[in-house]
Amino acid sequence: MKSLTIAGKKTEIYPLNKDEQKGLWLELIANFEIGKIEFNGNIMILFEYKSKISYTPLQLKKLSERIENTKNLPAVFYYEHLLTYERDRLIEQGVYFVVSDKYAFIPSLIINRKESANGIKKTFFPSTQYILLYHLQIDSIIGKTLKELEEVLPYKYPTIARSINQLQQLGFISLYGGKEKKIEIESGRKELWKKAQTYLVVPVKGVYYTTEPLAEGLTANISALSHYSLLAPEDIPTKAITPEYYSKLKKNGFRFLTFEDMQRIEVWKYPPLETNGYVDRLSLFLTLKDDRDPRVEKELETMINEIPW
Numbered sequence: 001m002k003s004l005t006i007a008g009k010k011t012e013i014y015p016l017n018k019d020e021q022k023g024l025w026l027e028l029i030a031n032f033e034i035g036k037i038e039f040n041g042n043i044m045i046l047f048e049y050k051s052k053i054s055y056t057p058l059q060l061k062k063l064s065e066r067i068e069n070t071k072n073l074p075a076v077f078y079y080e081h082l083l084t085y086e087r088d089r090l091i092e093q094g095v096y097f098v099v100s101d102k103y104a105f106i107p108s109l110i111i112n113r114k115e116s117a118n119g120i121k122k123t124f125f126p127s128t129q130y131i132l133l134y135h136l137q138i139d140s141i142i143g144k145t146l147k148e149l150e151e152v153l154p155y156k157y158p159t160i161a162r163s164i165n166q167l168q169q170l171g172f173i174s175l176y177g178g179k180e181k182k183i184e185i186e187s188g189r190k191e192l193w194k195k196a197q198t199y200l201v202v203p204v205k206g207v208y209y210t211t212e213p214l215a216e217g218l219t220a221n222i223s224a225l226s227h228y229s230l231l232a233p234e235d236i237p238t239k240a241i242t243p244e245y246y247s248k249l250k251k252n253g254f255r256f257l258t259f260e261d262m263q264r265i266e267v268w269k270y271p272p273l274e275t276n277g278y279v280d281r282l283s284l285f286l287t288l289k290d291d292r293d294p295r296v297e298k299e300l301e302t303m304i305n306e307i308p309w
Contacts, residue, residue: 004037004046004078004098004100004101005100005101006039006098006101006104006106009039011037011038011039012037012038013035013036013037013046014035014036014037015035015036016034016035016036016045020036020071021034023070023071024067024070024071028047028063028067030051031049031050031051031053032047032048032049032050033047033048033049033050034046034047036073037076039106042074042106042179043073044073044074044075044076044096044106045067045071045073045074045075045076046076046077046078046098047075047076047077047078048077048078057089057090057092057093057095058093060077060090060093060095061093061094061095063075064094064095064096074096074106074179075096076096076097076098076106077090077095077096077097077098078097078098079097079098079099079100080099080100081099081100082097082099082103087099087103087105090105091105091158092156092158094157094158105158122199123199123200123201124166124196124199124200124201125162125163125166126201126203126269126270127155127159127160127162127163127270128162128163128166128167129199129200129201129203129270130153130154130155130163130270130271130273131149131153131160131163131164131167132167132172132192132196133273133280133282133283134153134273135185135189135192136189136192136193136282137273137275137280137281137282137307138273138280139152141173141183141185142183142184142185143182143183143184144182144183145177145180145181145182145183146160146161146164146180146181147180149164154271164183170199172185172187172192172195172196173185174186188309189309190309193282193309200286201269201286202286202287203240203266203268203269203270203272203283203286203287204240204266204267204268204269204287205243205267205268205269206246206266206267207264207265207266207267208246208256208257208258208264208265208267209256209257209258209259209260209261209262209263209264209265210254210255210256210257210261210262210263210265211255211257211261211262212262212263213236213262213263214239214241214263214265216239216241216245217239217240217241217245217265217272218239218240218272218274218277218278218279219237219238219239219240219277219278219279220237220238220239220240220266220272220278220279220284220287221234221237221238221264221266221284221287221288222234222238222288222296223237223238224237224238224278224279224284225284225288225296225299225300225303227278228278228281228284228299228303229299229302229303230299231295231296231299234264236262236263236264237263238263238264238265238266239263239264239265239266240265240266240267240268240272240279241265241266241267241268241272242267242268242270242271242272243267243268243269246265246267266287268283281303281304281307282304282307284303285300285303285304288300
């Protein structure tokens with residue numbers, strides 16, 4: 001194999017010279033065809049099985065770490081075919097790989113050609129929206145690496161990489177630096193918010209009701225708007241929870257109803273961003289922007305205008 005295709009881009013595979021082969025041990029040479037590739041400015045060592053011997057994802061993780069420590073370059077493993085669960089196990093272990101010309105998980109970038117006709121989804125993934133709203137309201141992501149974001153966000157590295165790639169492809173951010181790329185954003189917060197309007201999704205995945213108040217979750221809907229404005233609150237506040245918490249409650253026997261009862265529960269597509277027990281202003285705006293009550297429309301406009309951009 002002299003070349004491979006990553007996300008529709010032909011990438012040449014070059015042999016390693018004698019100096020580049022130094023430090024690679026017999027096991028690797030015996031079981032893999034080894035070359036090097038360059039993609040998006042990253043030099044990587046490519047490994048393709050040349051026998052039926054197969055390593056587990058954990059074994060590949062350990063191999064990758066040893067290779068990187070030895071050669072100071074990331075290792076990428078090539079496959080002709082991978083089942084979805086096999087691919088997910090590799091991603092969970094942080095192993096970089098390419099599957100023919102269909103899918104790639106490589107440093108600082110996850111690419112899946114099936115996501116849209118030109119390779120990028122045109123509405124935000126929930127995790128992408130969370131990251132952007134986190135930057136706009138909680139803390140700046142400028143200058144941070146993906147690993148640093150993993151420490152403060154409720155997502156694992158592969159999900160963060162996928163979302164950062166989407167923000168980059170849509171022109172919201174750029175990346176700079178070496179192997180551990182950092183995030184650069186030229187636009188101000190208000191400009192980013194305006195630009196994001198066509199890509200934003202409504203956070204609410206489903207609405208349910210309970211016969212008894214739920215203490216957990218963040219205050220949402222009208223009660224949250226009343227916190228940020230002069231609008232009167234609901235008698236029993238709406239609570240916003242994650243799909244994971246919703247599933248956990250159901251598993252433990254907690255009853256959710258589809259018809260109106262004592263308390264309204266919103267299950268969100270991404271973890272609600274907390275601001276002192278209330279959902280964040282921008283997510284709240286997205287949940288109520290289609291409400292035709294003139295009082296709600298007025299207070300939403302006031303709330304957005306009072307944000308210290």
